[in-house]
Amino acid sequence: MLIMLIIFAAIGFVVQYILGLLQIKNFTKNYTQLREKGRVAIGRRPAIVKSGTLVLLQLNNKNEIEDARYMQGVTVFSKFKPLKGLEGKKLQKVNASDLEDYNKLLGKAILDAQNTFHVIENGGEIAQIPSPMMKAVRKVNGMFKKERGLKHGLHR
Structure with a gap:
């Protein structure tokens, strides 16, 4: 029984790895197509539970947007789609009113592209955005540090 569980976990890992490689290939293809036409600003909103979002603005x-694409989803099956309206x-002049037609995560990714470009x-x-998993690890570590400090009479 344990061996079967290990085999299924290994198969799942390999499948996820292969699908992840396909997603990276899709990113590379879209980035290259846009880069051939000019500079590309990249915006990102990583997430675990919500849809992760990636934006490419050519x-x-x-510094006018000529072409825009986005990838949004919670699975490795997400692919880039055209982003119309920009x-x-x-x-530099894109503001909140320009983003009203987009969902919140997509709007944040577009603003991240604007900030990154600036x-x-x-x-x-560009500071690396910590992954959602890394944020969780830091939060847990912070709780332990705070608890340890209280145990030993340390104050911040």
Whole structure:
């Protein structure tokens, strides 16, 4: 019984790995297509329970959005789709009213692309967004540190 469970877990891991590779291939294909036409701003909203969202915004030399695509979903079966409604807008001038027609996570990913573009344009580096799993690990570690500090009479 235990061996069967291990075999099923291993098969599940391999299938997930292969599907993940296909998703990366889909990202690479879409990014390359957009990059051939100009610069690309990337926005992301990682999530575990909610839909993870990734946005690719292709910009012309005036920083106007010419083409936009997004991938949103909770599974590795998610693929990029066209994102309509932003064409011709300057990335720096996209605001909340421009995002009203999109769901909340997609809007946040578009704003992340805007922020990422701004940071890179000004010579900065993008801070890595911690994965949802990493956020959970940090939260649990923080709880243990706080508890340990209280046990030993340490205060912050």
